[in-house]
Amino acid sequence: MANVIGYARVSTREQNPESQERELLAAGASRVFVDRGESSRVSERPQWLGCLDYLRPGDTLMIRALDRIAGSEVMAIQTIAELHDRGVNIRSLTEPEIDTTTPMGRALFGIVAVFAQLRVDTIRDNTRRGLANGMCADAHLPTNEHSALIATTSTSHVRLARNQHHAGYSLVILREHVVDMSELPPEQLARFWADVQRAARVIDGVFRSKKIDYLVMGHRMPHLHCHLLPQHATDDPLRNVNIADGPTYLPPDAFDAAIAALQRMWESSEPPLGR
Numbered sequence: 001m002a003n004v005i006g007y008a009r010v011s012t013r014e015q016n017p018e019s020q021e022r023e024l025l026a027a028g029a030s031r032v033f034v035d036r037g038e039s040s041r042v043s044e045r046p047q048w049l050g051c052l053d054y055l056r057p058g059d060t061l062m063i064r065a066l067d068r069i070a071g072s073e074v075m076a077i078q079t080i081a082e083l084h085d086r087g088v089n090i091r092s093l094t095e096p097e098i099d100t101t102t103p104m105g106r107a108l109f110g111i112v113a114v115f116a117q118l119r120v121d122t123i124r125d126n127t128r129r130g131l132a133n134g135m136c137a138d139a140h141l142p143t144n145e146h147s148a149l150i151a152t153t154s155t156s157h158v159r160l161a162r163n164q165h166h167a168g169y170s171l172v173i174l175r176e177h178v179v180d181m182s183e184l185p186p187e188q189l190a191r192f193w194a195d196v197q198r199a200a201r202v203i204d205g206v207f208r209s210k211k212i213d214y215l216v217m218g219h220r221m222p223h224l225h226c227h228l229l230p231q232h233a234t235d236d237p238l239r240n241v242n243i244a245d246g247p248t249y250l251p252p253d254a255f256d257a258a259i260a261a262l263q264r265m266w267e268s269s270e271p272p273l274g275r
Contacts, residue, residue, distance in 0.1 A: 005060070007032065020068070031054075043185075058089075075185065140157055204230075
């Protein structure tokens, strides 16, 4: 027998989910899973995982609004598609167009799925073309004309810029051909920021910077990447450091020594918690 299962969520523990629960139960939900103090951009929410495990083919997942289960358009489309593949319907109480229990709702979902697949195919095609051009082609190499490799993770390439006008100036470059952070699933975005955080610790450990400025870019390279620009005691405190400063190039032996020190520090450093 098919069941109607509700899911409710509030972002902070101070918020009360009871109104959502009452609405879902009144609309026919036989059971409601509730997450308290959980962000919609995190997919591994305890009660959400329990809800997914409980759902069976033919069941209907009922929610008050789509933002209760997904924190981005991409995440919402992926979630609906995964439920559809499992034979689970979804119905939103406040968004009539989100209701795959009706013929019109299923038709609308089919249109959304087509555009979702087109978006995935476009990203994949951009990746293939991007890897053959410019900086995208050599971000993984030990050295190129712009920088040298410090480390590679499953998500990023970490590189030391050859322009060392600001000692320790480095880049963390996303390996996937994506230019906008909004296109990344939350887990991948978290891994990218974890790499940025680890790189900052390594730079600070070697160069003893006063602080580090961060500049995230995507359109020029065109992989999403973050510039890490250290400030030192000798820098003007009233002026922001800039990627256009310099250029100042170290002698080859000094640059090689800096790379070696950063690589040793990276290997001995621990990834941030939750990585």
